[in-house]
Structures are given as structure tokens and as C-alpha cells.
Amino acid sequence: MTTTDLPPTAGILEGIKVVECSTWGFGPLCGVMLGDLGADVVKIESPIAPDGARAMIFAGGMDLRLPDGQATTFETMNRSKRSLAVDLKKAQGVALVKDLAKEADIFLENFRPGVLDRLGVGYEALRQVNPRIIYAAACGYGFKGEEVERPAYDPVGQARSGLMWSNGRPGDPPQWNNRALADMAGASLLAYGVLGALWARERQGIGQRVEISHIQATLWIQHWGIGNAFLKGMDEWPRFDRDRAASPIANWYRCADDRWIMLSITDAERDWPKFCEAMGLQSLVDDERFCSIEARAKNSRALIALLDELFASEPFVEWERRLKTQPDLIFDRVQKVGDLLTDPAVQANEYVVEVDHPRYGPQPYLNHPVTFTETPGRIRGVAPELGQHSAEVLTQWLGYDDEQIAELVIAGVVG
Numbered sequence: 025m026t027t028t029d030l031p032p033t034a035g036i037l038e039g040i041k042v043v044e045c046s047t048w049g050f051g052p053l054c055g056v057m058l059g060d061l062g063a064d065v066v067k068i069e070s071p072i073a074p075d076g077a078r079a080m081i082f083a084g085g086m087d088l089r090l091p092d093g094q095a096t097t098f099e100t101m102n103r104s105k106r107s108l109a110v111d112l113k114k115a116q117g118v119a120l121v122k123d124l125a126k127e128a129d130i131f132l133e134n135f136r137p138g139v140l141d142r143l144g145v146g147y148e149a150l151r152q153v154n155p156r157i158i159y160a161a162a163c164g165y166g167f168k169g170e171e172v173e174r175p176a177y178d179p180v181g182q183a184r185s186g187l188m189w190s191n192g193r194p195g196d197p198p199q200w201n202n203r204a205l206a207d208m209a210g211a212s213l214l215a216y217g218v219l220g221a222l223w224a225r226e227r228q229g230i231g232q233r234v235e236i237s238h239i240q241a242t243l244w245i246q247h248w249g250i251g252n253a254f255l256k257g258m259d260e261w262p263r264f265d266r267d268r269a270a271s272p273i274a275n276w277y278r279c280a281d282d283r284w285i286m287l288s289i290t291d292a293e294r295d296w297p298k299f300c301e302a303m304g305l306q307s308l309v310d311d312e313r314f315c316s317i318e319a320r321a322k323n324s325r326a327l328i329a330l331l332d333e334l335f336a337s338e339p340f341v342e343w344e345r346r347l348k349t350q351p352d353l354i355f356d357r358v359q360k361v362g363d364l365l366t367d368p369a370v371q372a373n374e375y376v377v378e379v380d381h382p383r384y385g386p387q388p389y390l391n392h393p394v395t396f397t398e399t400p401g402r403i404r405g406v407a408p409e410l411g412q413h414s415a416e417v418l419t420q421w422l423g424y425d426d427e428q429i430a431e432l433v434i435a436g437v438v439g
Contacts, residue, residue: 035062036399040222041421043068043124044105044132045112045145047075049178049204050162050238051134052101053211058130058218059104060392060401066417067102067408068121071109071439074410077101084202092383102407103379103389108418109411109439116437118144120418125150125157127421130218134162137172147233156231158221162214166237181206181238186260187246194263210241212393270321272328273299276358277335284358285335285343291352292317298350303334303343381406411439 040063044055052067052075059065069075077098080088088096108124111117122145125131131150133140140146147159161167164176165184179200182188187205188198217234225231243250249261269275273289273296289295293316300309308314313323320327335343340357347353357363364370365388379389392401418424418438432438 034399035060035401036396038062038399040064040130041128042066042130042132043121043128045121045140046132046134046162048077048080048134049097049101049207050210051132051214052077053208054160054162054214054218055132056101056104057211057215057392058132059404061396062399062401062404063130065105066124066413066421067105067107068110068112068124069107069410070111070113071411071436072111074109075102078410084204086202090384094383099407100389104404105408106405106413106417107408107411108414110414111437111439112143112145114435114437116432116435120432120437121145122150122153123422124417126153128154128157129222130158130160132160132214132218136175137161137163137167151231154231156225156229158218158225158231158234160214160218160221160234162210162236164238166239167235176238178204178207178238181210181242184239185242185246186250187242189260190246190249190263192263194265196263205245206238206242209245210236210238213241213244267325267328269324269328271317272320272324272331275328275331277331279335279340279343280337281339283340285340286356286358288354288356290354292320295350295352296320298353299347302346302350302353304346305334377403379403379406414438 037058040058042055042058042063042065044051044065045068046052046055055065055067067075075098078095080095080097082088083097090096090099110120112121125145131145138146141148147161150157150159163172164180165171165174182200182205183198185206188200191199191201214234214236217236221232221234246261253259253261266275271290271292273287273292276284276286278284289299296314297309300306312319314320314327344355344357347355359367364376370376373395375391376388377391378386381387389403391403394401415426415429418429418432424432429438
């Protein structure tokens with residue numbers, strides 16, 4: 025299914041105007057989420073120093089260049105937007121952004137705290153021209169304390185929040201997850217905050233500032249582990265050791281074809297006999313070493329070793345067939361990114377859609393993550409070229425004519 029196949033129903037944020045002044049991943053993905061829902065997101069970039077993600081060659085140990093040299097990061101983080109190139113180091117550029125803010129519902133930024141204040145387009149300046157504006161701000165270390173102005177990227181969010189101690193096995197060094205979880209979590213929570221602020225404005229008629237940081241967001245996505253650790257008075261939520269899993273039927277195993285299977289059989293008392301039946305292990309149902317949750321925990325290494333050997337004797341499809349004979353058993357294959365394109369659940373629910381990219385042709389894109397049955401989100405366009413919509417936005421938002429736009433271009437204010 026391509027995005028053009030979607031019904032023409034207006035998005036849930038149709039008519040909402042967003043000025044985005046953000047870079048890399050944290051702020052831009054928030055803009056994507058708002059744009060997918062129908063908001064008119066205008067991305068502000070400097071004509072001479074645009075979003076660094078446009079030229080991001082390497083990250084996460086990978087070469088991020090597409091065949092024509094464009095960067096994948098900018099493409100994935102900036103769909104469903106329009107681009108307006110404005111030089112905020114010129115007084116006319118600042119005045120122009122203030123004029124846009126008068127018309128906007130939301131201003132989105134992820135520069136270090138204080139940077140946009142010094143340029144003249146911080147929260148206090150914009151609320152003077154538009155008291156109802158929702159000013160969404162993202163940063164690394166939060167907006168209070170002595171570390172406010174420290175620069176930050178995703179890795180330090182993962183490091184400072186404790187997330188890097190969640191990956192790997194006990195005894196391993198800390199590990200960074202190169203899927204940018206701090207950025208992705210931060211963007212999602214910032215979008216959540218913006219939607220809450222829009223509702224507050226609807227109910228109470230007030231604009232406000234919405235804030236989220238790398239640390240705050242990455243703490244939140246660990247809510248289960250951190251919350252449990254706090255309640256138990258623990259200094260660290262332990263990493264998982266599959267060789268010592270207290271419940272061997274909530275663990276993962278390598279099959280004969282080198283594919284992995286994940287078991288998540290948590291109702292262990294009810295489902296232990298069913299698991300044994302499916303696996304041909306009926307003799308273990310009443311084995312005193314494994315016949316109860318406590319016994320399996322005590323003898324987990326022996327049971328894991330037994331299951332390791334058993335799973336390694338047949339390919340994944342055979343274990344899938346056997347386990348499906350017991351519908352209550354929860355399990356699944358462990359997939360890689362490429363597997364998602366043919367995953368039946370992904371396809372049936374349109375979690376990935378095809379977009380006809382003007383440079384690269386039909387390409388798979390992750391769809392908007394929330395389903396609205398009456399006002400569906402949709403990818404409204406690929407990432408824009410720098411300044412691609414400058415004239416269009418100035419005409420539609422501010423009513424500028426060709427002569428006014430030409431003057432701004434000649435003055436170097438607009439690109």
C-alpha cells in the first residue's frame with residue numbers, strides 16, 4: 025500500500041501550524057509525528073549552515089550515504105514537512121520567524137538552552153507576539169541545574185540515564201544501542217507533550233512551554249526496570265543472563281538453521297505441561313527438578329542446557345509448528361530489520377508503507393505509529409530540499425508577494 029492509497033480524510037491536526045527549528049533526530053522526529061497527523065510543519069534551516077543531518081556521513085558504525093550522497097538520517101527524520109531557509113543571524117530573519125510565530129500554534133526547537141533566546145526567538149520573545157503559542161523545547165540535560173547549557177547527543181542520554189547498563193550480559197562493559205533510543209524516545213514524548221498542551225489550550229485558552237530532555241526520556245523508557253529497582257532499594261536493575269534465567273521457558277534459543285526463537289511463557293505453572301507436550305518432553309512434566317516454578321529456578325542451568333541442545337536439533341519452522349499445537353504458549357521468532365518487510369503482521373497492519381520518492385523511486389517507510397480509524401496519519405511527503413518551500417510558505421502564511429520574497433533572497437535573509 026502506498027501513501028497515495030490512503031483515504032483523503034483530514035488528519036487529526038489539520039489546520040495546526042508548526043514552526044520547527046531543530047536538528048539531527050530529537051526535535052525533527054517530533055516534527056515528523058506532528059506532520060504525519062496533518063499539521064503544517066515548516067522546518068527552519070540556515071541557508072548557509074543547515075541541519076547537520078543533511079551531511080551526516082557516518083553514525084552508529086554505519087555509512088549513512090544514499091547512492092546520490094544524500095544522508096539517510098535527514099530523509100528519515102524530516103518527512104511530512106516543508107523547508108524554509110532563513111538566516112537567523114540577520115535581524116530581518118529574526119523578524120521573519122517572529123511573524124511566522126504569530127501565525128503558528130507550535131514552535132519546536134532542540135538547540136542548547138539559551139541559544140534561541142540569544143538569537144531573539146526564545147520562548148519569552150515568541151510568547152510576546154503570540155501568547156497562545158506552544159513552545160516545545162528539547163535538550164540533553166534538562167532545563168534546570170548547572171549542566172543546562174551542556175551539549176548532548178543520543179549516546180550521552182543513554183549513558184547518563186543508566187540505559188547503557190541494560191544491554192548485554194552480566195560482566196559485559198556498558199553498551200550503547202545504536203538505534204538512537206534516547207533521541208527516539210525524547211521525540212515521541214515531546215510529541216505527546218505537545219498534544220497535551222494543545223488540549224490544555226483548547227480547554228483553558230493558554231499557551232505554554234513544553235520541555236523534555238535526553239535523560240528524562242531515556243529514564244522513562246526504562247520505567248519498568250527503574251521503578252522496580254527503586255521499590256526494592258536496588259542500586260542496579262540486573263542485566264539478563266540467558267544461561268541463568270530463573271524461568272527457562274521465558275528465554276531465547278538457537279535453532280538448527282541458526283535462527284533464534286523467543287519464549288515468553290510467563291504463566292509457568294499452567295503452561296509447563298503444555299510446553300512439555302509440544303516439545304516432546306512429557307517425561308519432564310513431573311520431574312522433581314523441573315515440576316514447579318521454584319524447582320525450575322533452582323535447576324535453571326540444567327534445563328537451559330537441555331533446551332539448548334533440543335532446539336539446536338531442528339530448524340525454527342519445526343519448533344514453530346510444534347509450539348503452535350498449544351495455542352496458549354507465547355513465543356516468536358527473533359527477526360532482523362530486513363525480515364520486517366515480509367512480516368505478515370507488519371504487512372496486514374500497514375506498519376510499513378511504500379512511498380514513491382522523487383529521487384529513489386518506491387521506498388519502504390515506517391508508517392505513523394498510532395492508528396486513528398477516522399483521521400489516519402499519513403506520510404505527507406519525503407524530506408524537503410533545503411529552502412524548497414521558502415516562497416510557498418511566505419506566500420501562504422504571511423501573504424508576501426514575489427517582490428517582497430525577491431528582496432529577502434537578494435538580502436541573503438531567505439534561501
